Amino acid sequence: MMRIGFICSEYPPDRAGGIGSFTYDLAHKLAEHGHQIWVIGLSDRDARENDGPIHIRRIRRAARQQHTYLEAFRDRWRLSRVARQIANQQALDVIEAPEYNGEAAFFHFPKRTRCKLLTRYHGGCTSYAAMKGMNGSRLSRYFEGRTIKSADYRISVSRFIEEYTRKSFGKEGRADITIPNFVDTEIFAPVPGMVRDPHLILFLGKVSVNKGAPQLFAALPEIFRQNESAWVELIGPDSYDGPGGTSLLSHLMGQLDSRWRQRIVYRGAVKREEVQTLYRQAGCCVFPSIAESFCIAAIEAMACAAAVVVSPIIADGEAVIDGESGYICDPQDRQLLSQRMLWLLEHQESARQLGLRARERVIERFSLPTVVRQNEEFYQKCVLQEQIR
CATH class of the missing domain: 3.40.50.2000 (Glycogen Phosphorylase B;)
Structure with missing residues (x-):
C-alpha cells in the first residue's frame, strides 16, 4: 500500500478539464486497490473535503481580476507550502503533478524527505506553443521549466509530447517512462444490435x-x-x-x-x-x-x-x-x-x-486495468529506488 498525492487544480467539480478527469479516474482506481490518496490544488475557495476515499485540500487562488505576475508566484508558493505540509504529516510516498501551467514550480523537498515528486507530461503551454512554431508565454515557460527540473521522476503520456518537451527544455525534459492515458473499456464498448449509419x-x-x-x-x-x-x-x-x-x-x-x-x-x-x-x-x-x-x-x-x-x-x-x-x-x-x-x-x-x-x-x-497497473508499478519502482539509495 502506498500513500500518493496528486497536484490537480481541475479535480471535479472545480474547472473540470482533461487533467481533472484523468486524476479523478486514476485516484479512485488506486484507492480501490488499497492505496491512500490525497489531492491538493488551487481553487476559488479554501476547503477540506472527502470524495469517497479521496482526501481533498483546495487552496484559494487569487481572484482573476487581481491575478498579476506576483499573484501567480504567490499561488504556486502557497500550493507548494501546503503540499509539503501534507507530505510530511501524512508520510506520502510520492506526489504527482502535471507539467501543464507549472503549478509545482516551487516544490523543493529536502533530500532527507521520503516523498518524491513525479511530473507527468500531459502537454504544457510551452510544448503546444512549440508545436505551432511559436515562443509562447515566458512566464509559463518559467513555471513549467521549474516543475520539470524539480521532479525526481518524469512520466509522459505519449512519445510525441515527450519529444516536444525535450525540444523545449533540453535533456531535463527526458521522461523516465511513457504511460498512456486510459479508457474504461466496459463503459466505452459496442452494443450488440446497434446499427451504424454508413453515411x-x-x-x-x-x-x-x-x-x-x-x-x-x-x-x-x-x-x-x-x-x-x-x-x-x-x-x-x-x-x-x-x-x-x-x-x-x-x-x-x-x-x-x-x-x-x-x-x-x-x-x-x-x-x-x-x-x-x-x-x-x-x-x-x-x-x-x-x-x-x-x-x-x-x-x-x-x-x-x-x-x-x-x-x-x-x-x-x-x-x-x-x-x-x-x-x-x-x-x-x-x-x-x-x-x-x-x-x-x-x-x-x-x-x-x-x-x-x-x-x-x-x-x-489502453484499458483501465492495464494502465493503472503500469502506474502502480512505476510508483513502486520510484519508492523502492529511493529506499535502496
Missing part, C-alpha cells in the same frame, strides 16, 4: 486549429461530391482560432459552398453517455489533429469498435497500426484524408472488422 462522419473535439478542424473542412467538398448521402456531425466546443480571434466554426462554414453546409451538424458539447452512443453509430470517426499530447477521444472511439482515421501524432506508433486498427493520414493531405473517410463509409463490413481490431488493441494497451 455519418463523426468529429469529436474542440473545433480548433490544434484539432485539425481546417484540414477536415478542406477535405469535405470532395467527400460530399462523391457521396451524396455523406454528412458530418461535429461534437465539441467552438474556438476563437478564426481570423482576428473570431469563431473558427463560423469562418470554416463561411468558406464552404452553400450546398454543403446543410450536411454539417454542429452539436457543441454533449454528455458523456451521448458521446458513447455517437461512437457506436458513426460510419467512421476522424481525428486530424496537428497538435495533441494524447487524444483520448480517438481511444474511446476505438474502444466502441468505431473505424477511425487519425493523424500521425495521434497514432504515435502505439494507438493505431495503419490498415490494421485504423487509418493513419497526414491531415495536410486533403485528398488522402477524404479518400480514407470515403472508403470506410463505402465498405462498412471492412470498417466493422477494422473497428473490432481497434477495440482489441485498446483493451490490450
Whole structure:
C-alpha cells in the first residue's frame, strides 16, 4: 500500500478539464486497490473535503481580476507550502503533478524527505506553443521549466509530447517512462444490435486549429461530391482560432459552398453517455489533429469498435497500426484524408472488422486495468529506488 498525492487544480467539480478527469479516474482506481490518496490544488475557495476515499485540500487562488505576475508566484508558493505540509504529516510516498501551467514550480523537498515528486507530461503551454512554431508565454515557460527540473521522476503520456518537451527544455525534459492515458473499456464498448449509419462522419473535439478542424473542412467538398448521402456531425466546443480571434466554426462554414453546409451538424458539447452512443453509430470517426499530447477521444472511439482515421501524432506508433486498427493520414493531405473517410463509409463490413481490431488493441494497451497497473508499478519502482539509495 502506498500513500500518493496528486497536484490537480481541475479535480471535479472545480474547472473540470482533461487533467481533472484523468486524476479523478486514476485516484479512485488506486484507492480501490488499497492505496491512500490525497489531492491538493488551487481553487476559488479554501476547503477540506472527502470524495469517497479521496482526501481533498483546495487552496484559494487569487481572484482573476487581481491575478498579476506576483499573484501567480504567490499561488504556486502557497500550493507548494501546503503540499509539503501534507507530505510530511501524512508520510506520502510520492506526489504527482502535471507539467501543464507549472503549478509545482516551487516544490523543493529536502533530500532527507521520503516523498518524491513525479511530473507527468500531459502537454504544457510551452510544448503546444512549440508545436505551432511559436515562443509562447515566458512566464509559463518559467513555471513549467521549474516543475520539470524539480521532479525526481518524469512520466509522459505519449512519445510525441515527450519529444516536444525535450525540444523545449533540453535533456531535463527526458521522461523516465511513457504511460498512456486510459479508457474504461466496459463503459466505452459496442452494443450488440446497434446499427451504424454508413453515411455519418463523426468529429469529436474542440473545433480548433490544434484539432485539425481546417484540414477536415478542406477535405469535405470532395467527400460530399462523391457521396451524396455523406454528412458530418461535429461534437465539441467552438474556438476563437478564426481570423482576428473570431469563431473558427463560423469562418470554416463561411468558406464552404452553400450546398454543403446543410450536411454539417454542429452539436457543441454533449454528455458523456451521448458521446458513447455517437461512437457506436458513426460510419467512421476522424481525428486530424496537428497538435495533441494524447487524444483520448480517438481511444474511446476505438474502444466502441468505431473505424477511425487519425493523424500521425495521434497514432504515435502505439494507438493505431495503419490498415490494421485504423487509418493513419497526414491531415495536410486533403485528398488522402477524404479518400480514407470515403472508403470506410463505402465498405462498412471492412470498417466493422477494422473497428473490432481497434477495440482489441485498446483493451490490450489502453484499458483501465492495464494502465493503472503500469502506474502502480512505476510508483513502486520510484519508492523502492529511493529506499535502496
